[in-house]
Amino acid sequence: MSEIVIDVGQRPIREINEEIQTACKTAKPIVVRNTLSRHNLGIGLPPGVDITFEGSVGYYCAGLNTGATVTVEKNAGWAVAEGMSDGFVTVGGYAGMSCGAAMIGGLIHVKGNSGPRCGVAMKGGNIVVEGKIGYQSGFMSHAGKIIALGGAGESCADALWQGEVWVAGEIDSLGVDVNVVEPTAEEVAEVDAILDPLGLVDTSRNWRKMISGQRLWYFESRDANAWLMI
């Protein structure tokens, strides 16, 4: 089955996204070339679509994805797959700030590192980062799992709400109101089930699972200092 090729260059992004949406109706694989790191490519993609962005993309690529399989060959800018409800997004290199922001379902697989606030305010789905997750990753995450195989930056899992941050490797520092707990064998098996289709299972990992300390769930004036980030 032949693929549909769409060239970006300096053309208007709206025109390109309309071409992508039209191509989505054909069930053929889509390849987007010459992206020049431009923003807002492939927004609101429908289920069943297979789309590849050659090279690097800018902000909000694959935002509001409802089920497409999206591959970004190299780096992604801010908030890749923001607000995704379903689908599978792979970033071959570095994922910029707020990767998977406010996503509610689906899976993001980042092969490199991720920037600050990975999984900020996410409400479902999972994010797997093979490298290190950046500063304040998991900030106010409500649900879902952020799984980092290469360590975490400063203020890890800051103000985490109900989601989970799993880290193998060094953690530079923990954020506010975080509990580090020893995961049970069943919980590790759940994480391995997410990693297995990606070929990333390694039973020798020393996992640390971070969950909310729940002190920020209720405001107590005597605990006001806990609300100050620094």
Add this chain to the structure above:
Amino acid sequence: MCGIAGRILNAPGRVGNDLVELMDAQEHRGADSTGFAVYGIPRDSGYILRGMGFNKARLDSDLEEFRLLLKEHGSDFLEDPTFVTSDAAHYCARMVISDPKDLAGWVKDADTISDSFEVQSCGRSLEIVKDTGGAVEVADKHGVRDMIGTHGLGHARLATESSVLPNASHPFWARPFSDVAIVHNGQITNYFTWRDRLHRLGYRFLTENDSELIAVWVSHEMSQGLTMEQALKLSIKQIDGVFTYMIARQDGIGFAKDRYAMKPLVVVWQDGEFAAATEEQAVRRIYPGESEVINYDGPSITEIWGVGNRRAAA
């Protein structure tokens, strides 16, 4: 939201044109005003001034008054000043002057007439061009694309904390130090505290723009003997808010980022040449192919990039 950019060339070349491209690509980040700091081939003596008068009907009397202040400090025009006027009330001026006996003393006196005419840059090499409008509009009006030099900064402003005025645009000159300019993306939250403190120390603020604080703060720290590296590091502790700012001097460009890691900076640094911008897609106006892009995304970071050959033939 604002957009910033920096560029360093291996040898003098069309740095103005590159900065216009970097800012045109980021115009959606702020089209209120645009500004450029371009470092041309340095003079051995004399300073290039860029400035702005706020009432073009008073151009002749402003110039006369300004020249008197120069002469009081043992300086005069080395070339006839040139002016750019438009439908707007303000006008922009470029002057070349001989060295005043005491640069800081002259700047202090020149600033007494800043309500009518404001000196916006002074340098052996530095020229700051800024105005209201988008990148191409400002560039066409002031001939920025034709400015030759080794390095420089660019800024697109979306005013969030103060009015849109031509002189409230970036870059800001760290008066009275020649050849020092800053551009800033973010908001300074302890602006009034610092402004009061620096005002009491005798520093004069010419605008209501919170970003001007960084230029004045840097001037103060440099007067206390801090190196650029020390000042950049200290700013992260002392200046509160969200910021990524760049500071340029004759010998290079430095940058600092706040402890919240809010404002991005994307850098390509290869073969002694450098392009930096808030957004990667802007850097790709300079380097269209896939290149090694460095994302300065972490909290509390600083970096300095040096300028190599400043006088080689273009």
